[in-house]
Amino acid sequence: MALREVLKFPDPRLKRVSEPVKEVTDALRELAADMCEVMYDEPGIGLAAPQVGEPVRLIVVDTEWTDAENDRNPLVLFNPEIVSREGKVTWNEGCLSVPDFNADVERSAQVVVRGTLLDGQPYEETADELRAVCFQHEIDHLDGVLFIDRISRLKRSLYVKKRKKQLRAEEEEAQSLGSRL
Ligand code: NI
Secondary structure: OOOOOOOOOOOHHHHOOOEOOOOOOHHHHHHHHHHHHHHHHOOOOEEEHHHHOOOEOEEEEOOOOOOOHHHOOOEEEEEEEEEEEEEEEEEEEEEOOEEEEEEEEEEEEEEEEEEEOOOOOEEEEEEEHHHHHHHHHHHHHHOOOOHHHHOOHHHHHHHHHHHHHHHHHHHHHHHHHHHOO
16 A cells, blocks of 8 residues: 655645544544554654645654664544643754755743543643654644744745745656656
8 A cells, every 4th residue: 555645845735724533433543554654654753644635633753763663652642732831942843744954943842732542542741852842843733834834934935945946846857757758
């Protein structure tokens, strides 16, 4: 089975606000499994459902995995929300949906996250450092927000220019391949 494709900026679907999950269905469990597969394959430490084109409030996170198969411990969380935050931290972030770019983003240093697990049970976790940043980044996706929306206007516009150039080059490449058919 082919892996789901990760949508890339400036795909407008990344800007949608995702819908809350009312009930954890088999289809959603399957989506969560697919998302974990994509996360490990890319590789990444977190993924939000809208990144694979599904506008539902679902994230998967694994901030400590290594290449060993038995060292994977993904957290699948439906309707995740941050119920409290403390302190500030600046982290150099990247995103599977924002190719070839990293930037410093200011986030809360510690967050308490609540959500619903795969089995429907409530979940709560206090996270700090990378894991806190990861939760904030992924939950942002559910609200249609990318990390480049949280950097300076100048840095963002430089990236947007670079990305447009990159997309034009890809398009020209595809066209020249087409003309050789
Ligand atoms: Ni991201």
